[in-house]
Amino acid sequence: MLVLALDTATPASTAALVEVTAGGLTGISERRTVDPRAHGEKLAPEIAAALADAGVRPADLTAIVAGVGPGPYTGLRVGLATAASMGQALGIPTYGVCSLDGLGRAAGPGRVLVATDARRREVYFATYVDGVRSAGPEVAKPAEVTGQFDRVVGEGGLKYGDLFGVPVEEHLLYPPGAALVALAAERIREAAPSEPLTPLYLRRPDAVEPAGRKTVLT
Amino acid sequence: MPDEPLVLGIETSCDETGVGIVRGHTLLADALASSVEQHARFGGVVPEVASRAHLEAIVPTMQRALDEAGVTLADIDAIAVTSGPGLAGALLVGVAAAKGYALAAEKPLYGVNHLAAHVAVDTLEHGPLPEPAIAMLVSGGHSSLLLVDDLAHGVTPLGATIDDAAGEAFDKVARLLGLGFPGGPIIDRRAREGDPASIAFPRGLTAPKDQAAHRFDFSFSGLKTAVARWVEARERDGEPVPVADVSASFQEAVCDVLTAKAIDACRTNGVETLVIGGGVAANSRLRILAEQRAAKHGIRVRVPRPALCTDNGAMVAALGARLVAAGVAPSRLDLPADSAMSLTTVSVTG
Numbered sequence: 001m002l003v004l005a006l007d008t009a010t011p012a013s014t015a016a017l018v019e020v021t022a023g024g025l026t027g028i029s030e031r032r033t034v035d036p037r038a039h040g041e042k043l044a045p046e047i048a049a050a051l052a053d054a055g056v057r058p059a060d061l062t063a064i065v066a067g068v069g070p071g072p073y074t075g076l077r078v079g080l081a082t083a084a085s086m087g088q089a090l091g092i093p094t095y096g097v098c099s100l101d102g103l104g105r106a107a108g109p110g111r112v113l114v115a116t117d118a119r120r121r122e123v124y125f126a127t128y129v130d131g132v133r134s135a136g137p138e139v140a141k142p143a144e145v146t147g148q149f150d151r152v153v154g155e156g157g158l159k160y161g162d163l164f165g166v167p168v169e170e171h172l173l174y175p176p177g178a179a180l181v182a183l184a185a186e187r188i189r190e191a192a193p194s195e196p197l198t199p200l201y202l203r204r205p206d207a208v209e210p211a212g213r214k215t216v217l218t
Numbered sequence: 219m220p221d222e223p224l225v226l227g228i229e230t231s232c233d234e235t236g237v238g239i240v241r242g243h244t245l246l247a248d249a250l251a252s253s254v255e256q257h258a259r260f261g262g263v264v265p266e267v268a269s270r271a272h273l274e275a276i277v278p279t280m281q282r283a284l285d286e287a288g289v290t291l292a293d294i295d296a297i298a299v300t301s302g303p304g305l306a307g308a309l310l311v312g313v314a315a316a317k318g319y320a321l322a323a324e325k326p327l328y329g330v331n332h333l334a335a336h337v338a339v340d341t342l343e344h345g346p347l348p349e350p351a352i353a354m355l356v357s358g359g360h361s362s363l364l365l366v367d368d369l370a371h372g373v374t375p376l377g378a379t380i381d382d383a384a385g386e387a388f389d390k391v392a393r394l395l396g397l398g399f400p401g402g403p404i405i406d407r408r409a410r411e412g413d414p415a416s417i418a419f420p421r422g423l424t425a426p427k428d429q430a431a432h433r434f435d436f437s438f439s440g441l442k443t444a445v446a447r448w449v450e451a452r453e454r455d456g457e458p459v460p461v462a463d464v465s466a467s468f469q470e471a472v473c474d475v476l477t478a479k480a481i482d483a484c485r486t487n488g489v490e491t492l493v494i495g496g497g498v499a500a501n502s503r504l505r506i507l508a509e510q511r512a513a514k515h516g517i518r519v520r521v522p523r524p525a526l527c528t529d530n531g532a533m534v535a536a537l538g539a540r541l542v543a544a545g546v547a548p549s550r551l552d553l554p555a556d557s558a559m560s561l562t563t564v565s566v567t568g
């Protein structure tokens with residue numbers, strides 16, 4: 001089963017093709033661009049390139065897995081809108097996974113903090129034990145992050161590494177496509193019903209109700 | 219490509235999620251989801267609220283459009299999407315979705331200008347547009363006068379608002395009269411019981427001194443302030459505010475300026491067709507005044523029905539169909555959402 005994985009919850013736009021079989025997963029192709037303001041421009045060409053690299057057409061896909069964040073909203077929505085529209089056009093299921101879980105799963109054994117950049121000097125974070133989430137996700141100032149962990153992954157770790165006081169794994173900054181697919185592997189194998197891709201915003205929109213009419217006469 | 223291409227259009231530049239399907243000049247479906255009620259308590263469109271709503275609405279709205287038209291994505295000849303101008307985050311949802319549909323269904327993608335789409339939508343009601351034409355686009359987000367020589371390839375901006383958009387002025391005046399949001403339809407209704415000549419509100423940029431630099435530009439900020447001052451002076455004196463008269467007089471000032479400048483643009487350019495689009499084109503007084511003034515100069519006014527004047531997917535599909543029929547090259551998959559897209563760009567090619 002050929003699965004497309006998309007994630008735009010971090011400055012990276014990721015498109016990956018993964019073969020899912022009864023026994024395991026095989027990465028087929030992966031394209032990634034790191035640019036926090038270019039998800040909208042980069043993602044679709046990456047998908048086309050990932051398909052071309054593998055010599056397959058969109059109609060060959062069995063399912064789509066999308067990282068639903070948490071992540072800066074504008075970029076995050078690009079991945080989810082793309083995944084949802086492709087799933088609808090192809091008539092195939094879409095499955096959402098927490099983008100931080102992709103990093104947590106890829107980080108492997110041990111106690112791990114996953115931290116990504118939430119802008120406004122905050123991080124999205126969650127903690128993992130042997131690849132499985134034990135707490136989170138939440139959004140907070142880096143100094144307010146609590147939990148037990150021996151190392152940190154994600155570009156929030158790189159940016160605020162001094163504050164966490166544990167080693168930073170610089171090779172693992174963005175959710176890998178294969179890890180996202182692994183998180184949905186059971187659903188894919190069982191051909192579970194398609195899921196609406198609901199973003200993990202973790203913050204409410206900044207909007208203030210007007211307090212009343214301001215006078216123009218002074 | 220067929221002469222009457224089957225084109226799907228996606229619109230998400232503000233608070234309406236629209237998906238329309240046309241075959242040539244024939245409207246097959248126009249599905250719409252609006253987040254306007256979520257913005258009402260803020261007195262204006264909140265970009266983040268609009269963007270969230272677009273993401274939730276896009277798939278079901280697409281499904282409704284396909285069902286209504288009785289077609290599948292496989293049948294479609296091309297997919298058009300508003301790629302600007304508009305709210306950046308809102309545009310991006312529609313552009314990303316359009317790319318997903320185009321990629322998955324392996325169809326050409328056209329990133330189009332929202333304002334040009336407001337002009338194109340009239341062809342769904344009145345058939346091919348005689349060119350050249352003058353287009354006046356008036357809504358909560360834009361107030362523009364354009365010379366349309368060839369809609370598939372380019373339009374020439376003649377003028378635009380230098381401060382508030384016309385629809386924005388309606389919203390602000392409605393708010394200060396305590397009438398709610400959006401203001402256009404409410405003021406239109408209240409104005410019917412009022413006297414449009416009862417209060418002499420200012421007509422922005424119509425003085426002789428403005429003609430050199432701003433002949434075809436608009437300004438509604440001074441009008442809004444004049445209404446606020448007038449209302450507050452009444453309140454300060456402890457007198458009731460005649461809401462119907464204020465509504466009628468304010469609306470008359472807006473419509474007087476809009477129609478005078480639009481007719482002037484037609485006459486100056488020797489053009490006999492005036493197209494009016496955008497949400498404010500639904501205003502009943504604007505339609506009547508434009509007809510009256512145009513008739514005196516042998517100018518024909520084309521205004522689509524109100525549902526097509528406000529933002530929708532059909533207008534995007536209509537422009538897409540025109541582009542396909544004219545053999546214009548599609549956009550690439552790296553098409554950006556351009557919140558400040560220039561009017562000289564009708565579609566993003568190559």
Ligand SMILES: [Zn+2]
Nearest residue numbers: 332357496529
């Ligand atoms: Zn509009």
